[in-house]
Amino acid sequence: MIYYFSGTGNSRYAAEKIARQTGDRCVDIADIYKGEVRSVVGKSDVTGFVFPVYYGGLPEMVRRFVSNPEIKGHLGGYVFAIITCGGNPQAAGEKLTKALGREPDLCASVKMPDNYVIAYAPATGREAISVLRKADSKLSGLSDRILNRETYILRATLPQKIASTLMYPLYEPFRTTVFFKATDKCVSCGRCAANCPDGAIKIVRGRPKWVKNRCQHCTACINRCPSEAIQFGRLTENRGRYNIMKLGQGDNK
Ligand SMILES: Cc1cc2nc3c(=O)[nH]c(=O)nc-3n(C[C@H](O)[C@H](O)[C@H](O)COP(=O)(O)O)c2cc1C
Ligand code: SF4
Numbered sequence: 001m002i003y004y005f006s007g008t009g010n011s012r013y014a015a016e017k018i019a020r021q022t023g024d025r026c027v028d029i030a031d032i033y034k035g036e037v038r039s040v041v042g043k044s045d046v047t048g049f050v051f052p053v054y055y056g057g058l059p060e061m062v063r064r065f066v067s068n069p070e071i072k073g074h075l076g077g078y079v080f081a082i083i084t085c086g087g088n089p090q091a092a093g094e095k096l097t098k099a100l101g102r103e104p105d106l107c108a109s110v111k112m113p114d115n116y117v118i119a120y121a122p123a124t125g126r127e128a129i130s131v132l133r134k135a136d137s138k139l140s141g142l143s144d145r146i147l148n149r150e151t152y153i154l155r156a157t158l159p160q161k162i163a164s165t166l167m168y169p170l171y172e173p174f175r176t177t178v179f180f181k182a183t184d185k186c187v188s189c190g191r192c193a194a195n196c197p198d199g200a201i202k203i204v205r206g207r208p209k210w211v212k213n214r215c216q217h218c219t220a221c222i223n224r225c226p227s228e229a230i231q232f233g234r235l236t237e238n239r240g241r242y243n244i245m246k247l248g249q250g251d252n253k
């Protein structure tokens, strides 16, 4: 079983690509929390986790999921983790090991197009395609390693460990929802609420309303709005938008 979390499609793309090559099944962690799929379906020989790095660590939902004793109790014989990142996973692998209570047998990072539009302009166009093609070949190699049950651990360097220690505490206060807003470009399609993995958006009188104080900050609402109507304060104005479907890859789940 491969458990994944994804805001803009990279990690889902990676999980599905590995599943195709290894013959495994993928489950969206957000769907488990929404009650749309049964939590854990028995012990499997292989358990995989695929998710993006956030602030040098784990998205809150992933941390919560892998820390759950039920999940730990169902871990299969071989455990792997693929961490997608925009450039530097820092010490996210070590943070996963800590939350999971054991080191995976294989843990690797894959550079994919950067999506954090709140912090900087995300990858778009040719640049994003070129990053994706390199990711494709890395993912194929990792699938072979997983099929061969190889042991391979990404180890963070000392500067990466220091960066994670400094950056990750910022995630908690920064994942506030107070600065999200929908502009008049909103066409009331409701996709932002449907795409939110955290149930943080409700459509009220045709417009999104953020109903939680904090969310995952996955950027799905901003990056996947078809009208580019969602802003985070003024930080996301005049910045492009990224999601893997825009590159003609993956489907709009
Ligand atoms: C809140 C947030 C924090 C991020 N922090 C990092 C980071 O510390 N290092 C990095 O390389 N990429 C970082 N990124 C970029 C994502 O990890 C990367 O684009 C990932 O592939 C997105 O996956 P997804 O499309 O499955 O959501 C961050 C993105 C977000 C939304
Ligand atoms: S996805 Fe965009 S256009 Fe659709 S309801 Fe949300 S803000 Fe409005």
Ligand code: SF4
Pocket (backbone or CB within 6 Å): 007, 177, 192, 195, 196, 197, 198, 199, 200, 201, 210, 215, 216, 217, 218, 219, 220, 221, 222
């Ligand atoms: S509100 Fe937006 S950024 Fe926050 S979890 Fe939902 S989709 Fe992601």
